[in-house]
Amino acid sequence: MKNNIRVERAIKNITQADLADQVGVSRQTINTIESNKYVPSTVLALKIARIFGKPVEEVFILEEED
Amino acid sequence: MQKILHYVQNDNLVFLTNACVLTGILRFRITKNKMSNIFDICKVCFTFGKLNFTSMKSRFLFPYKSRFIGYILIFAYFPVMIAKKIFYHGYMDHGGHITLPDNPSLLDANHIFNVIATLVVMVGLLLVGFSKEKFEDEQIIQLRLDSLQWTMYFTFFLYMLAVIFTNSIDLVHIVGINLWMLLVFFIIRFRWVIFRLNQSLKAEKGIS
Numbered sequence: 092m093k094n095n096i097r098v099e100r101a102i103k104n105i106t107q108a109d110l111a112d113q114v115g116v117s118r119q120t121i122n123t124i125e126s127n128k129y130v131p132s133t134v135l136a137l138k139i140a141r142i143f144g145k146p147v148e149e150v151f152i153l154e155e156e157d
Numbered sequence: 158m159q160k161i162l163h164y165v166q167n168d169n170l171v172f173l174t175n176a177c178v179l180t181g182i183l184r185f186r187i188t189k190n191k192m193s194n195i196f197d198i199c200k201v202c203f204t205f206g207k208l209n210f211t212s213m214k215s216r217f218l219f220p221y222k223s224r225f226i227g228y229i230l231i232f233a234y235f236p237v238m239i240a241k242k243i244f245y246h247g248y249m250d251h252g253g254h255i256t257l258p259d260n261p262s263l264l265d266a267n268h269i270f271n272v273i274a275t276l277v278v279m280v281g282l283l284l285v286g287f288s289k290e291k292f293e294d295e296q297i298i299q300l301r302l303d304s305l306q307w308t309m310y311f312t313f314f315l316y317m318l319a320v321i322f323t324n325s326i327d328l329v330h331i332v333g334i335n336l337w338m339l340l341v342f343f344i345i346r347f348r349w350v351i352f353r354l355n356q357s358l359k360a361e362k363g364i365s
Contacts, residue, residue, distance in 0.1 A: 116294040119354045122361055123296065132295050 094151045096125050099143045114138040217287070224288035230281030237274045240264065275336065282340040290351070300354070304347040311346075312339055 100110060107125070111118045114135060123129035124139075131139070140147040245264040261268035290297050315338075319331050 116296070117292040119358050120294050120296040122358050123354070126357075126361075128357075129296055129299075135295060 092157055113142050219284055219288040221289045221291055223284045227281040227284030230277050234278035286340045286344050300350045304343055307346050308343040311342055
């Protein structure tokens with residue numbers, strides 16, 4: 092699974108720390124999600140998508156091997 | 158008489174009696190047509206009374222600050238450990254038989270001081286191993302569970318090595334080591350993973 096969090100963040104002009112605060116996780120978690128080291132739970136994915144005001148599919152994208 | 162005593166001391170027999178009593182209870186419940194009772198008990202035992210796993214909140218963890226109390230307790234044990242290494246030469250003398258003195262000195266296994274010191278270090282390890290992180294989130298929970306699994310594999314691997322290389326003679330030692338080994342491995346591995354996590358954030362910052 093890949094994601095557009097970094098791009099979306101740039102569009103909204105918020106830092107990893109801001110996003111982390113808003114969804115209630117640590118900065119490390121946002122960082123590892125962005126670098127595809129950690130797959131968030133459904134709840135967290137929905138929360139992140141809600142911050143960006145987009146459906147989850149536009150932020151998180153399934154890949155071939157998933 | 159001695160033969161009976163020998164068998165009573167044998168753990169297998171105790172286990173068997175326990176198992177018999179347990180199955181007896183289970184049968185009793187089944188014949189009373191209350192199958193659900195057993196499952197209720199199992200549910201409570203295996204899921205800590207929680208049936209849905211939708212909430213990602215971590216359960217049964219000590220508060221964050223109790224970790225430092227744990228570290229203090231562990232360090233308080235260090236002098237005892239060193240004293241034991243220097244002054245105490247063990248109680249396994251007569252060909253592997255354990256003999257405990259009737260009038261135990263301070264460092265003997267059956268002296269109340271030694272019992273309490275062991276308990277203190279175990280409580281310390283428990284507090285360090287299972288205290289909350291400063292910022293507890295779903296990734297931390299994941300890493301904690303991963304570390305527990307890793308610890309289980311690693312210690313089991315060590316048991317197998319121990320069985321191979323000691324011909325199962327030193328199993329008493331393994332039990333003794335087991336008092337702290339599982340938790341120590343878990344703590345080291347969990348701390349290491351958390352450390353790596355924080356490092357990755359720092360590296361990221363360095364780039365951008």
